[in-house]
Amino acid sequence: MFCVLKPHRWKLALLLLAANLGLILHLACGELKNVSEWVWLDIIGEGGSALLALVWLGLVLKSRPAGRVTNYLALGLSCIFFSWWIDSLDEFIRLPASITWDHWLESGPMPVGMILLTLGIYHWHREQLAISAQMEKRERLFREHRLFDTLTPLGGADYLKRQLADSLQDSRDQQQPLSLLALDLDNFTAINQAYGHAEGDAVLQALSHVLLLNLRRQDLLCRLAGDRFVVVLPNTGERQAQALALELEQAVRSLAHKTRQHGERLQLAASTAVVMALDEPPQDLLKRLNLTLARAKQPLAKSA
Numbered sequence: 001m002f003c004v005l006k007p008h009r010w011k012l013a014l015l016l017l018a019a020n021l022g023l024i025l026h027l028a029c030g031e032l033k034n035v036s037e038w039v040w041l042d043i044i045g046e047g048g049s050a051l052l053a054l055v056w057l058g059l060v061l062k063s064r065p066a067g068r069v070t071n072y073l074a075l076g077l078s079c080i081f082f083s084w085w086i087d088s089l090d091e092f093i094r095l096p097a098s099i100t101w102d103h104w105l106e107s108g109p110m111p112v113g114m115i116l117l118t119l120g121i122y123h124w125h126r127e128q129l130a131i132s133a134q135m136e137k138r139e140r141l142f143r144e145h146r147l148f149d150t151l152t153p154l155g156g157a158d159y160l161k162r163q164l165a166d167s168l169q170d171s172r173d174q175q176q177p178l179s180l181l182a183l184d185l186d187n188f189t190a191i192n193q194a195y196g197h198a199e200g201d202a203v204l205q206a207l208s209h210v211l212l213l214n215l216r217r218q219d220l221l222c223r224l225a226g227d228r229f230v231v232v233l234p235n236t237g238e239r240q241a242q243a244l245a246l247e248l249e250q251a252v253r254s255l256a257h258k259t260r261q262h263g264e265r266l267q268l269a270a271s272t273a274v275v276m277a278l279d280e281p282p283q284d285l286l287k288r289l290n291l292t293l294a295r296a297k298q299p300l301a302k303s304a
């Protein structure tokens with residue numbers, strides 16, 4: 001408790017000094033009342049309020065980081081405590097009727113304290129809103145993180161569907177074409193069988209990097225499943241998408257991936273398909289893309 005309050009020791013020492021000065025001033029100018037004159041209800045009410053203000057101050061200082069907002073709150077509560085403290089002193093000490101400064105000491109700090117406290121609470125509220133917004137952003141990032149593939153640095157199927165829905169909406173709003181490109185490795189199963197699953201994983205990782213390097217800034221590459229990748233191409237018509245697909249096929253053929261065990265070069269090839277988005281839901285567009293890809297793969301399947 002005390003080490004938490006350590007950064008605020010000067011504020012607390014000042015408050016203690018002010019409270020003691022008030023007491024000394026009362027003792028110097030007045031005289032102690034007899035116990036029979038004490039009004040217990042007032043003592044408990046005023047003294048209890050002063051004590052509670054001290055507890056609030058301790059809790060605020062303990063739970064908040066030092067800074068501007070904490071200073072407002074601490075100063076406000078200190079003023080309120082001081083007012084209640086001076087108020088409770090006249091329950092024990094009688095001051096001559098000619099003295100008026102005790103009214104100033106008693107009533108002056110209260111409104112100042114209330115204003116400072118209000119300012120502090122207002123800024124605390126704004127601070128809390130900023131923290132909540134930050135937390136929400138982090139939570140969203142975390143949620144999106146789970147939609148990412150564990151093998152490649154790419155989004156998975158769920159992420160693709162989400163982004164596709166947004167891209168379709170953007171393309172409708174901006175009246176710009178949107179195309180989708182699918183790329184599937186040919187005979188990837190044979191690589192897994194000949195060199196093992198881990199080597200297959202390494203191929204998929206290398207492939208994802210090569211594809212990323214060959215795409216534009218605005219394109220979004222995702223791994224749909226296994227050896228199938230899908231690219232969302234904003235502001236792209238079918239011809240441009242087909243040209244990009246040919247470039248990607250070429251890049252895959254040129255990829256000189258070497259196996260980890262024997263350093264043997266793997267001859268890779270991929271099939272591609274392209275569709276342009278119509279006014280349709282994301283799942284229909286993906287279905288059309290998969291069908292087009294299946295048709296592109298048909299000659300390969302027959303020759304196998």
Ligand SMILES: Nc1nc2c(ncn2[C@@H]2O[C@H](COP(=O)(O)OP(=O)(O)OP(=O)(O)O)[C@@H](O)[C@H]2O)c(=O)[nH]1
Pocket residue numbers: 151184185186187188189190192196197198199200201204225226227297300301
């Ligand atoms: N290494 C590895 N293999 C995977 C992964 N996910 C799926 N696969 C394998 O990828 C292969 C995909 O099979 P297919 O879709 O028939 O692909 P393919 O053998 O390339 O056949 P075609 O596409 O017709 O040329 C299967 O053998 C899966 O076991 C993965 O994360 N890592």
